Amino acid sequence: AQSVTQLGSHVSVSEGALVLLRCNYSSSVPPYLFWYVQYPNQGLQLLLKYTTGATLVKGINGFEAEFKKSETSFHLTKPSAHMSDAAEYFCAVTLGGSNDYKLSFGAGTTVTVRA
Amino acid sequence: NAGVTQTPKFQVLKTGQSMTLQCAQDMNHNSMYWYRQDPGMGLRLIYYSASEGTTDKGEVPNGYNVSRLNKREFSLRLESAAPSQTSVYFCASRGQVANYGYTFGSGTRLTVV
Numbered sequence: 275a276q277s278v279t280q281l282g283s284h285v286s287v288s289e290g291a292l293v294l295l296r297c298n299y300s301s302s303v304p305p306y307l308f309w310y311v312q313y314p315n316q317g318l319q320l321l322l323k324y325t326t327g328a329t330l331v332k333g334i335n336g337f338e339a340e341f342k343k344s345e346t347s348f349h350l351t352k353p354s355a356h357m358s359d360a361a362e363y364f365c366a367v368t369l370g371g372s373n374d375y376k377l378s379f380g381a382g383t384t385v386t387v388r389a
Numbered sequence: 390n391a392g393v394t395q396t397p398k399f400q401v402l403k404t405g406q407s408m409t410l411q412c413a414q415d416m417n418h419n420s421m422y423w424y425r426q427d428p429g430m431g432l433r434l435i436y437y438s439a440s441e442g443t444t445d446k447g448e449v450p451n452g453y454n455v456s457r458l459n460k461r462e463f464s465l466r467l468e469s470a471a472p473s474q475t476s477v478y479f480c481a482s483r484g485q486v487a488n489y490g491y492t493f494g495s496g497t498r499l500t501v502v
Binding site for chain 2: 280283308310316317318319320323364375376377378379380381382
């Protein structure tokens with residue numbers, strides 16, 4: 275079965291600084307990987323996804339993530355944090371090619387941005 | 390706007406009461422899912438429906454039942470609510486192509502006292 279580990283439940287960054295959120299996965303077959311963002315009292319919004327092809331994927335709001343098979347990682351980055359990036363971020367994995375495509379989520383990382 | 394609609398948004402129940410959480414999507418998606426979100430645990434799958442007429446258990450199904458009423462609607466029922474079911478519940482749907490990801494509703498915040 276697939277699983278996801280997000281390193282760090284809370285990350286605090288200064289406005290304008292690099293945002294780095296770590297995600298490692300385990301899967302016995304090629305995975306599909308996703309990052310979602312959740313703003314307070316809202317549902318989850320897709321930031322970006324990796325399925326096949328280019329390993330560096332770009333998403334909304336200036337975020338990007340790189341799939342590294344050798345490290346089983348899919349870390350999320352943004353070069354310069356903005357106050358509006360304060361939210362909770364979830365990494366998720368599903369098995370490519372399976373029939374039900376259930377998503378498994380990490381525990382989440384809460385990002386706070388300091389002025 | 391196209392998307393996933395959940396009702397109600399908030400609910401307080403007494404222990405032992407029952408209720409049904411409603412979910413509807415208008416994107417003609419085949420698959421629908423119910424998750425619960427608890428602090429520090431991410432989202433955990435309760436039940437899912439890969440297609441109309443089928444339902445399957447997820448990671449934490451105990452205490453819940455589901456009904457896939459038609460292609461659009463997927464309801465979650467708590468027959469006898471317990472304080473451990475206090476959580477935020479999210480419904481999601483997905484089209485036929487897995488790499489499109491899921492579309493989530495805005496959630497139902499349930500408190501059982």
